[in-house]
Amino acid sequence: xxxLVCEICPHHCHLGPDQAGLCRARGNxxxxxxxxxxxxxxxxxxxxxxxxxxxxxxxxxxxxSIGSFGCNFRCPFxxxxxxxxxxxxxxxxxxxxxxxxxxxxLELRSRGNIGIAFTYNEPLVGYEFVYDCAxxxxxxxxxxxxxxxxxxxxxxLQQLLPLIDAINFDLKAFNDQFYRxxxxxxxxVKNSITSAVESAHVEVTTLIIxxxxxxxxxxxxxxxxxxxVKRDLPLHLTxxxxxxxCSDRAPTDIDVLRKLAEVARTKLDYVYLGNC
Numbered sequence: 001x002x003x004l005v006c007e008i009c010p011h012h013c014h015l016g017p018d019q020a021g022l023c024r025a026r027g028n029x030x031x032x033x034x035x036x037x038x039x040x041x042x043x044x045x046x047x048x049x050x051x052x053x054x055x056x057x058x059x060x061x062x063x064x065s066i067g068s069f070g071c072n073f074r075c076p077f078x079x080x081x082x083x084x085x086x087x088x089x090x091x092x093x094x095x096x097x098x099x100x101x102x103x104x105x106l107e108l109r110s111r112g113n114i115g116i117a118f119t120y121n122e123p124l125v126g127y128e129f130v131y132d133c134a135x136x137x138x139x140x141x142x143x144x145x146x147x148x149x150x151x152x153x154x155x156x157l158q159q160l161l162p163l164i165d166a167i168n169f170d171l172k173a174f175n176d177q178f179y180r181x182x183x184x185x186x187x188x189v190k191n192s193i194t195s196a197v198e199s200a201h202v203e204v205t206t207l208i209i210x211x212x213x214x215x216x217x218x219x220x221x222x223x224x225x226x227x228x229v230k231r232d233l234p235l236h237l238t239x240x241x242x243x244x245x246c247s248d249r250a251p252t253d254i255d256v257l258r259k260l261a262e263v264a265r266t267k268l269d270y271v272y273l274g275n276c
Contacts, residue, residue, distance in 0.1 A: 010153060024088075054201070055272055058143065061113075066101060154195065167196050174206075174221050203235075203236065206236070
């Protein structure tokens with residue numbers, strides 16, 4: 001059986017005919033690796049830009065936010081697990097072409113929309129659709145926003161970055177053991193952040209999970225590394241709430257979150273609390 005290799009993320013799934021990858025959104029279709037979820041929209045809303053969260057990119061504006069299905073991580077705490085763990089036949093969707101997405105974004109300009117945000121599930125597993133939409137959006141003067149886990153190979157990321165105006169990277173933790181548990185590695189995400197700050201507005205979000213990534217030493221190391229990339233790079237420390245396979249855990253203690261923010265602020269200019 002001839003297998004093809006998906007080159008979007010470091011999993012490099014080897015896929016036989018009609019086989020989907022770990023993300024469930026990409027597969028070997030008719031002898032080519034394609035995005036199975038191309039144009040299949042499961043989530044669509046006109047959101048405040050701050051919900052991405054982006055606090056220092058067109059604050060007070062709205063953005064058309066779209067999502068599909070699939071993800072190349074397996075986070076037991078995922079807030080959108082219904083779509084991130086799904087395959088094509090697991091849920092409802094509507095099909096939109098890049099032209100239709102851009103037309104909708106343009107129609108919503110009268111309501112304060114500035115562009116398109118690719119979010120909700122991991123957008124880069126639907127790489128081709130994101131690229132096609134972003135290219136067309138730029139032709140019409142729209143802003144492109146990516147909300148991503150950053151687990152992407154450098155070549156496709158570098159090809160996409162000229163079309164992306166702002167990114168919020170979900171930096172899950174600052175230890176590789178945590179990343180191995182969810183199916184990734186820290187270094188790849190760090191490389192994505194470092195690459196993106198050269199061409200796009202970047203903000204970073206870390207969900208603080210009790211007993212997992214909430215030590216002051218870890219947050220100090222995380223903030224120190226971000227500061228070495230760019231001291232004014234905004235960091236969002238967000239409160240965990242029980243969800244998916246972590247529904248038996250308590251929410252993050254707000255006092256702990258505030259203390260971690262104080263630690264991060266010794267290194268970074270902008271640190272925000274979320275979900276409080």
